[in-house]
Each structure stands twice: as structure tokens, then as C-alpha cells.
Amino acid sequence: xxxxxxxxxxxxxxxxxxxxxxxxxxxxxxxxxxxxxxxxxxxxxxxxxxxxxxxxxxxxxxxxxxxxxxxxxxxxxxxxxxxxxxxxxxxxxxxxxxxxxxxxxxxxxxxxxxxxxxxxxxxxxxxxxxxxxxxxxxxxxxxxxxxxxxxxxxxxxxxxxxxxxxxxxxxxxxxxxxxxxxxxxxxxxxxxxxxxxxxxxxxxxxxxxxxxxxxxxxxxxxxxxxxxxxxxxxxxxxxxxxxxxxxxxxxxxxxxxxxxxxxxxxxxxxxxxxxxxxxxxxxxxxxxxxxxxxxxxxxxxxxxxxxxxxxxxxxxxxxxxxxxxxxxxxxxxxxxxxxxxxxxxxxxxxxxxxxxxxxxxxxxxxxxxxxxxxxxxxxxxxxxxxxxxxxxxxxxxxxxxxxxxxxxxxxxxxxxxxxxxxxxxxxxxxxxxxxxxxxxxxxxxxxxxxxxxxxxxxxxxxxx
RNA sequence: GGAGGGGUGUCGGAGUGGCUACGAGCCCGGCUGCAGACCGGGUACACGUGGGUUCGAAUCCCACCCCCUCCUCCA
Numbered sequence: 001x002x003x004x005x006x007x008x009x010x011x012x013x014x015x016x017x018x019x020x021x022x023x024x025x026x027x028x029x030x031x032x033x034x035x036x037x038x039x040x041x042x043x044x045x046x047x048x049x050x051x052x053x054x055x056x057x058x059x060x061x062x063x064x065x066x067x068x069x070x071x072x073x074x075x076x077x078x079x080x081x082x083x084x085x086x087x088x089x090x091x092x093x094x095x096x097x098x099x100x101x102x103x104x105x106x107x108x109x110x111x112x113x114x115x116x117x118x119x120x121x122x123x124x125x126x127x128x129x130x131x132x133x134x135x136x137x138x139x140x141x142x143x144x145x146x147x148x149x150x151x152x153x154x155x156x157x158x159x160x161x162x163x164x165x166x167x168x169x170x171x172x173x174x175x176x177x178x179x180x181x182x183x184x185x186x187x188x189x190x191x192x193x194x195x196x197x198x199x200x201x202x203x204x205x206x207x208x209x210x211x212x213x214x215x216x217x218x219x220x221x222x223x224x225x226x227x228x229x230x231x232x233x234x235x236x237x238x239x240x241x242x243x244x245x246x247x248x249x250x251x252x253x254x255x256x257x258x259x260x261x262x263x264x265x266x267x268x269x270x271x272x273x274x275x276x277x278x279x280x281x282x283x284x285x286x287x288x289x290x291x292x293x294x295x296x297x298x299x300x301x302x303x304x305x306x307x308x309x310x311x312x313x314x315x316x317x318x319x320x321x322x323x324x325x326x327x328x329x330x331x332x333x334x335x336x337x338x339x340x341x342x343x344x345x346x347x348x349x350x351x352x353x354x355x356x357x358x359x360x361x362x363x364x365x366x367x368x369x370x371x372x373x374x375x376x377x378x379x380x381x382x383x384x385x386x387x388x389x390x391x392x393x394x395x396x397x398x399x400x401x402x403x404x405x406x407x408x409x410x411x412x413x414x415x416x417x418x419x420x421x422x423x424x425x426x427x428x429x430x431x432x433x434x435x436x437x438x439x440x441x442x443x444x445x446x447x448x449x450x451x452x453x454x455x456x457x458x459x460x461x462x463x464x
Numbered sequence: 465g466g467a468g469g470g471g472u473g474u475c476g477g478a479g480u481g482g483c484u485a486c487g488a489g490c491c492c493g494g495c496u497g498c499a500g501a502c503c504g505g506g507u508a509c510a511c512g513u514g515g516g517u518u519c520g521a522a523u524c525c526c527a528c529c530c531c532c533u534c535c536u537c538c539a
Contacts, residue, residue, distance in 0.1 A: 013468090032539070040539090047539040077537070160467055161535070207537085229539030233468080236538090260469080261533060270538060297476055297488095301469075303532050304476095313475065313488050320488090323501045348486090352478090360477055364487040371502075378495080378502040429497055436499075447500055456500090 002391045004060045008354040012255040014158050019255040023062035028219040032228035035072040036096035037081050040103050041276035043262040043269040047229045050259045050300040052109045056399045057353045067112040068218045071097050073119050079193040089194055103279040108403045114218050118210035122196045125205045125213040128247050129186045137246040140200050141177035145187040152242045159234035184239050208239040226253035230260055264306040287459030289402050290315045296359045308463050315461050317367050324370035326456045327377040328390050339386035345369040346392040366396045405457040413444050
């Protein structure tokens with residue numbers, strides 16, 4: 001039985017170095033998910049896909065992974081948009097959570113164990129806030145509760161900032177009740193939007209406290225991996241650290257992982273810039289596996305510049321993998337011998353992912369194994385080949401989160417296939433090829449091997 | 465202005481002192497009635513710029529240039 005090694009390391013934004021994890025043991029992961037006021041875009045997908053591969057690979061290494069990814073369902077933008085549409089903020093959030101889950105499924109993101117929502121953890125947030133006030137880390141003013149940055153000497157350690165520099169850069173008009181411009185809100189006393197009663201006035205939680213609360217509720221004081229987009233380093237994660245560590249007195253996370261931005265036209269893809277591509281549009285246009293290959297084609301810490309050219313190359317890689325997957329599905333190897341090729345490539349795949357989640361190199365190893373499969377298939381040697389070839393292939397395929405369409409083709413497709421076979425046997429190749437083209441446009445490819453014809457549901461991205 | 469991360473062949477991307485990772489692309493050929501996958505050959509023998517250290521540097525040192533992100537909600 002081939003498997004991945006029980007250890008991996010990732011680089012940690014906080015220390016700047018690597019942190020290693022060794023199975024078997026529990027692995028707790030928390031990833032900052034979406035704020036649900038609109039459809040998710042492929043920038044979000046890049047981050048989620050990165051942690052999806054981390055999740056799957058850690059699982060394959062023998063860790064008992066506990067993965068939590070939240071939804072932020074209360075925030076100014078949700079309230080604003082709901083007001084514009086004349087519906088309740090929570091209703092709007094509910095709607096976009098449903099849409100997001102649909103997109104996640106389309107992307108074949110493996111569901112985290114828990115997907116908590118901010119509004120379901122207000123009590124936990126209030127408990128933390130109360131304790132922070134008692135211990136002098138936070139103070140109450142008429143407009144709410146603020147965290148006092150000066151009570152946490154390590155403030156700035158994640159984003160490598162110094163508090164005195166923050167003051168100079170503070171562009172927001174400060175609340176006059178703030179003692180220090182760098183202090184941030186834990187609780188906001190307000191009159192509109194979803195409101196909760198609290199000892200400090202009716203209102204709602206500040207930005208960052210939700211993650212501290214949800215991490216603490218679901219995963220404990222110190223988690224193994226905390227992740228998110230690189231744009232969350234400051235202030236979001238910095239503030240989480242300040243709150244949580246003041247509250248528990250322990251480190252919040254052993255490793256902080258941040259995914260580089262997806263840029264488009266040399267600018268970050270962001271709703272506020274209006275340059276987004278929705279996940280569902282991208283999946284529809286390019287297919288889930290091609291899109292996944294593309295968004296994972298750059299190392300996760302590097303920025304990725306969106307390009308059709310890059311998508312096209314990702315598709316070329318996927319074609320090779322896809323074809324091998326079908327070859328293996330149609331002719332599963334049954335040999336008992338060892339496969340040195342499969343072992344070597346699996347090892348390379350394993351090492352790549354173990355070394356700070358080098359997915360591009362891992363994909364490269366899978367492509368080479370796919371080519372090996374293709375060679376065996378073309379030589380009609382696949383059935384007699386080592387089972388390890390299939391074992392290694394499906395392991396790699398699964399860890400990278402690829403998925404082939406399930407189930408047999410619909411009847412009308414099968415009818416066309418047999419029609420084409422008839423034409424072909426009569427030597428009417430022109431008409432047969434026209435049918436092949438028509439099937440292709442329906443998403444089905446025919447592969448003739450000897451006297452057999454295979455029907456494959458394939459991705460057919462559009463690059464115009 | 466401050467902080468962080470980068471600049472490697474057409475693209476993506478390894479590589480932290482010597483042995484041209486790797487993958488895709490592109491061109492030609494083979495296999496195929498034609499295709500896909502597969503196979504053979506070819507193309508690119510690159511390292512932001514200028515100095516320095518060294519027998520030897522993409523890798524070390526110095527200076528400079530450029531790009532991206534963050535410093536405001538943001539995956």
C-alpha cells in the first residue's frame with residue numbers, strides 16, 4: 001500500500017521560518033473564509049484551493065485533521081447591501097452562504113469539519129470581551145469596547161509593524177473615544193443592522209473578535225495552522241493575535257500561512273475594484289479541473305497574475321492527467337510487481353508537498369506519472385502493469401483534489417456514439433467525424449483504441 | 465514614506481558555491497482512416513543592473529533599478 005510520508009513543513013509568516021508537523025496526531029486548522037455579501041470570486045478560490053490541498057495531503061499523511069473555515073455573516077457591507085435590496089441582512093448572508101457552498105462543491109473543495117458563522121458565536125465573543133475588560137486589555141466607551149493595543153507589547157509581531165509607525169499611517173478618522181488611534185473595536189454600539197444586547201450597550205461585534213471566538217470554541221487555545229489570504233495579515237490576523245493571546249496567555253497558532261494574491265491586470269482581484277471573475281463563471285467556462293490546475297500552478301505564497309495563456313497551459317496539463325485517469329479507469333492494472341516509476345514519482349510528489357506545499361512541482365510529478373500511464377495504455381500493457389501505478393496515480397489525483405465526472409453518459413450521447421460507430425465501420429469517415437465533433441461540443445470525447453471506442457466526459461474550456 | 469515578498473529561458477517553477485530540476489509550449493516526424501493520449505527528434509543551454517569575494521556564483525557581499533501585496537473593507 002503506497003502512502004504519503006507522515007511529516008510535512010510549512011513556512012510561518014510569524015517566525016519567518018518553517019514549522020514541521022509529524023503524524024500521527026490531531027492537526028487543527030482554521031482558515032478565514034468569506035464575508036458573504038456577494039458571490040465568491042476566483043481570488044477566494046485560490047486561497048481555498050490551497051488549503052484544500054493542504055487538508056487532503058495532511059489527511060493522506062495520517063493526521064486527524066480538524067479543519068474549520070468560517071463565514072462572516074455580519075458586517076457593514078452585508079448591512080449596506082441588504083438595505084439596498086430591501087431585505088434583512090441575515091437573509092442576504094444566508095443567500096450568499098448557499099451560493100458559496102454551491103461554488104465550493106463545483107470546485108470540489110472538501111468540506112471542512114465545521115463552517116461556523118459569526119452570528120452563532122456572539123455569546124462566545126462577549127465572554128472573551130468581558131474577560132479582556134476585566135484584565136485591562138480592553139476598555140468601555142459610549143460607542144463600544146476597544147482593545148487597548150498598548151497592553152499587548154508584542155502587537156505588530158506578525159505584520160512586522162511598530163505601533164508608532166501605525167499612528168503616522170492611520171488614515172481613518174479616529175473615534176474620539178479611542179485612547180490610542182491603533183486601538184480597534186471589539187464591540188460597536190449601534191442602532192441599525194442585526195443587534196445583540198450586551199453589558200456595554202446594544203450593538204454588534206467588531207471585525208476580528210469572531211475568529212478569536214470561533215477558534216477558541218471549536219479548536220482550543222492554540223491551533224496548528226491558521227491561514228488566509230495575504231491581505232489579512234494586517235490588521236485582521238494581527239488583531240486576532242492580540243485578542244486571543246491576551247485572553248488565553250498562549251500562542252494562537254503554531255504556523256501562520258498566507259496565500260499570495262491573484263492579480264488581474266497587475267491589480268489585486270477585489271470586489272471593490274470591480275475586476276472580479278466569479279467562481280461559477282470560471283468553472284462554467286474553463287471547467288473545475290482546469291481551473292484548479294491553473295489556480296494551483298503558482299506556488300501559494302507568490303502572487304499569481306491572471307492570464308488566459310496560463311489557463312491554456314493548465315488545460316494542457318489537465319488533458320494529460322485526464323486522459324491517464326480514463327485509461328486507468330478503463331483498464332485497471334492488476335500486476336503484483338513493484339513499479340519503480342510510480343514509486344519514484346510518488347516520492348517526488350510527496351517531497352514537494354511536504355516542503356511548504358509546493359503544489360506546482362507536485363502537479364509536475366503527476367503529469368509525468370500520467371505520461372507513464374499513457375505510454376502503458378498505448379502499448380496495451382496497462383492491464384498487466386503493476387497495481388502500484390494506479391495506486392500512486394489515484395492517491396496523487398485525490399490529494400490534488402481532482403475529480404472525474406461520475407456515471408454513464410446520457411442515452412442521446414450513447415445513441416450518437418453507436419451511430420458514429422456504424423458510419424465508421426462503413427467507411428463513411430466524413431460523417432463519422434462530424435458526429436465526433438458534435439459529441440465533443442457536448443463535452444464527450446471518443447477515443448478509438450483498436451476496435452474499441454471509449455466515451456469520455458471531458459472538460460472543454462473556452463479561451464476566447 | 466514604512467513593512468513584507470519577488471525579479472531564472474515563450475510561460476509556470478525548482479535550485480542557496482561547482483554537476484544545464486521539472487512541467488507546459490512551439491517546430492518536425494512516428495502511431496492513428498482522422499483525432500486524443502502516447503513515442504522519437506528539434507527549439508530554449510536562462511538567471512534584473514553594476515561592482516566585489518572566489519580557482520569557480522543564479523546561489524555569498526555591496527549598491528542600484530523594477531514588480532506585487534499590505535499600511536483602509538478585502539481570500
